[in-house]
Amino acid sequence: MKKPLTSLSLLAALAAPASATDFDVEIINLTRGSWFTPFLVAAHADSARLFMSGEPASASLQSMAEGGDIAALQADVEALNATIAANPAGGLLAPGQRTMASLNTDDAPDNTQLSIVAMILPSNDGFMGLNAITIPTEPGRYVYNVNAYDSGTEGNDEVVGSGAPGEPGFPAPPPVLAASGSNGTGITASPEGFVHIHRNVLGDDDISGGASDIVNTVHRWLNPVVRVVLTVN
Amino acid sequence: MRFFFSSTIGRSFAIFAIALTAACSDSNNSTPEPEPVVTTPPDPEPVVNAAFEVSVVNLTLGQPLSPIAAVVHDGDFRAFTVGEAATDGLELLAEEGDNSGFLEEASGRAEASGEAPVGPGASDTLLIELDGDDVSSAAITVMTMLVNTNDAIAGVNSLDISALAVGDSVVMNSVAYDAGTEANTEQAGTIPGPADGGEGFNDARDDISDQVTMHGGVVTASDGLATSVLSEVHRFDNPVLRLRVTRTQ
Numbered sequence: 240m241k242k243p244l245t246s247l248s249l250l251a252a253l254a255a256p257a258s259a260t261d262f263d264v265e266i267i268n269l270t271r272g273s274w275f276t277p278f279l280v281a282a283h284a285d286s287a288r289l290f291m292s293g294e295p296a297s298a299s300l301q302s303m304a305e306g307g308d309i310a311a312l313q314a315d316v317e318a319l320n321a322t323i324a325a326n327p328a329g330g331l332l333a334p335g336q337r338t339m340a341s342l343n344t345d346d347a348p349d350n351t352q353l354s355i356v357a358m359i360l361p362s363n364d365g366f367m368g369l370n371a372i373t374i375p376t377e378p379g380r381y382v383y384n385v386n387a388y389d390s391g392t393e394g395n396d397e398v399v400g401s402g403a404p405g406e407p408g409f410p411a412p413p414p415v416l417a418a419s420g421s422n423g424t425g426i427t428a429s430p431e432g433f434v435h436i437h438r439n440v441l442g443d444d445d446i447s448g449g450a451s452d453i454v455n456t457v458h459r460w461l462n463p464v465v466r467v468v469l470t471v472n
Numbered sequence: 473m474r475f476f477f478s479s480t481i482g483r484s485f486a487i488f489a490i491a492l493t494a495a496c497s498d499s500n501n502s503t504p505e506p507e508p509v510v511t512t513p514p515d516p517e518p519v520v521n522a523a524f525e526v527s528v529v530n531l532t533l534g535q536p537l538s539p540i541a542a543v544v545h546d547g548d549f550r551a552f553t554v555g556e557a558a559t560d561g562l563e564l565l566a567e568e569g570d571n572s573g574f575l576e577e578a579s580g581r582a583e584a585s586g587e588a589p590v591g592p593g594a595s596d597t598l599l600i601e602l603d604g605d606d607v608s609s610a611a612i613t614v615m616t617m618l619v620n621t622n623d624a625i626a627g628v629n630s631l632d633i634s635a636l637a638v639g640d641s642v643v644m645n646s647v648a649y650d651a652g653t654e655a656n657t658e659q660a661g662t663i664p665g666p667a668d669g670g671e672g673f674n675d676a677r678d679d680i681s682d683q684v685t686m687h688g689g690v691v692t693a694s695d696g697l698a699t700s701v702l703s704e705v706h707r708f709d710n711p712v713l714r715l716r717v718t719r720t721q
Contacts, residue, residue, distance in 0.1 A: 267554055269686040271650050335555035335652075335683045418680075439689075444697050455696050456656045457680055459688040461648065461710050466554075 260345045262374065265468040266327070266355065267337040272457040273464065274333055274415055275357040275367060276307025277326035280340045281316045282350040288371055289316070289354045290434050296390040298404070300356070300434075304366045304390035306402030306410055307358040322350050331360070331412060344374075355385070355467060359460075360415045361453050363408070363428075364393040365437045367465045378471045384463035387437040394428035397440060397451035420445065423452040436462070523601040523721045524633065526614060529714040530590045531645075534706040536665060537590040537626075537713065538569025538617040542598050544633070545580030547611040551629045552684040557677075558651045562684075565615055566623040566651030568664055568672025574615060581610070589619065599720070610634050612717055619665030620702060622658065623651040623679070624687045626712045636719040645711030648687035652679045658690060658700035668701045 264280055281289070289312060290300050299311035313325050324340035332338055344350045352371040359365035368388045375381050389395070393407065399419060400408010411419055426441060442455030526542045543549075551574075552558055558566065561573030575583050584598040602610070611634070615627040626646040636642065650656070655678045664672040691697035694704035 269554055271652075271685040271688045272680060334681060335685045337555060441696065442691075444691075444699070455691045456658070457688075459691065461687065461689050463647070463686075463710075 260348070261343045261472045262341070263470040263472070264324070264340045264342065264353070264355070265337055265470070266332070266340070267466040267468070268332050268334055268464075269466055270334050270460045270464050272334050272418060272454070273362070273460060274331045274360045275328070275465070276303075276331060276360060277309055278328060278332070278338070278340075278355055278357040279303070279309040279312055280324040280327060280342065280353075280355050281321045282323070282342050282344050282347075282353050282374060283316055283319060283321035283371075284349045285352050285371070287316060287319050287321065287352070289356055290368060290370065290388070290390070292388070292434050292436075294433055296392050296434050300390055301364070301392040301404045303356055304358055304364040305393050305404050307360070308402070309356075312356070320347055320350070322347050331414065332357070333414065353469070359387060359464065361397075361409050361411065361419050361458055362437070362440055363395045363397065364390040365440070366390060369467055375469070375471050381469040381471070383467040383469065385465040385467055386462040387460060387464045389431060389435055389437040391431040391433045391435060394430055395440070396425040396428050397442070397453045398423040398425045399452050418454070418457065420447060420449065420452040420454055422448050424448075424450050426450050520605055520721055521601050521603060522605045522607050522610075522719065523599060524612065524636075525597060525599055525718045525720050526584070526612070527595060527597040527716045527718075528590060528614065528616070529595040530592055530712075531714055532592050532618070532708045532712050534592060534667070535618040535620050535708055535712065536592065538565070538619050539571060539586035539589060540596055540598060540614060540616050541565065541571035541575050541583070541585050542600055542612065542614045543575055543578040543580035543583040544600050544602060544610055544612050545578055545630075546609045547630060547632060547634070549578055549580065549611070549613065549630060551578075551613045551615055551627070552649070552651075554685055555683050557682045558653050558684050562615070562625070562651060563623075563653040563675075563677075564673050566617055566625045567654050567674065569617040569619050570673070571615065578613065590616070607634050607636070614715055616713070618648060618708065618712060620663055620667040620706045621665070621687070621690055622656045622662055623654040624648045625651055628715055631717065633717060633719070636717070638719050638721055641716055641718040643714065643716045646713045646715060647710040648689075648708065648712045650679070650685050650687040652681060652683045652685060653677050655679050656690070658692065658697055658702050660701040663701060667706055670701075
């Protein structure tokens with residue numbers, strides 16, 4: 240029930256510290272040769288996490304990390320009243336490119352944490368993960384460097400294949416396919432079982448064969464892979 | 473020196489004027505004149521130029537850094553932007569380690585260049601002195617090449633130093649960036665550093681995309697690139713250098 244504003248409560252409202260209810264998120268792909276599938280940008284309560292290092296990935300995280308499908312993760316966090324921006328880049332975000340999302344948590348003051356995830360291509364189940372940083376309350380510009388994780392759900396065989404959870408290979412939409420090799424025999428690998436910092440792709444120097452369809456001089460990265468610039472208004 | 477001479481001349485004039493006044497008062501002895509007050513003109517306020525010390529530590533095992541370029545400029549200059557093409561001056565720095573074109577492009581308020589490459593584990597310190605002490609819009613950019621690569625660079629891109637008080641320091645690490653101007657073939661003849669002694673600058677822009685990004689590291693012959701002139705000791709990880717900027721005056 241809403242009380243009418245008295246002059247005293249109006250003063251109190253004016254004196255209240257600025258809250259981080261309105262902010263812009265710029266996402267920059269820092270990598271030389273990797274694409275990102277659609278980003279899920281979520282402001283959520285401190286009780287929620289999209290993933291935990293050292294723990295097995297959820298099925299929803301697995302769908303994102305192996306195939307770039309954020310629908311299940313989005314449904315998970317929406318059920319927790321998260322404030323989200325889904326797919327701000329409108330598809331793949333190319334190397335060196337950037338995208339922007341704006342969020343407003345006026346109606347959900349408990350959503351004090353920010354998480355962002357998206358799959359790295361080419362990779363079997365690599366993803367960038369900004370994991371529940373506390374959204375600053377002071378207006379200003381804040382910069383976060385974001386590392387690459389491996390969801391641990393799929394062996395890193397590094398060959399063009401499927402984006403469906405549990406199926407081998409990585410999905411290769413047109414720009415990724417054009418930059419990848421082919422006919423790789425596959426690196427022998429099995430699912431690692433837990434989320435961890437990605438050990439990087441291996442790749443090889445044989446574009447039409449070899450073990451890997453990933454190109455070692457193009458697709459390797461060093462952390463961080465993404466820079467997030469948060470502007471609190 | 474110029475200040476010393478003009479001050480002496482000023483004082484001589486003052487003494488001459490006092491002598492004249494005394495002579496005049498002698499000619500009129502009916503009224504005692506007050507003793508003239510000898511005053512020395514105040515020294516002008518000394519202008520202390522702001523100065524910054526830049527020290528760079530090479531954190532790698534096998535990547536000498538080309539002579540460090542450091543420039544203090546206003547906050548609008550950027551050495552590069554991720555996703556955009558490198559300037560010609562940055563290309564020259566990134567492919568050959570020659571920072572002359574880059575410093576010219578920056579056309580900052582003051583600049584400094586290291587005299588020699590900075591070896592693995594070594595460090596270098598440069599001093600930059602500004603003309604005047606107004607640092608209200610000052611930023612610093614420091615750039616160098618990892619010379620056993622095709623076109624890797626590192627440093628700091630327009631770091632705001634306007635709030636640094638005398639004696640204050642800011643310390644940061646730098647990751648390696650790729651200028652995007654030369655393909656990372658790692659082949660013999662393409663790398664200017666001691667691992668190869670190959671070609672430096674070539675104006676062809678033949679990388680996968682003509683844009684600055686982060687560097688993915690070198691692959692090397694030890695790790696699956698048969699045609700690489702590099703070996704595993706030339707690999708690096710982030711960060712590749714540590715930088716300290718201290719305001720000294």
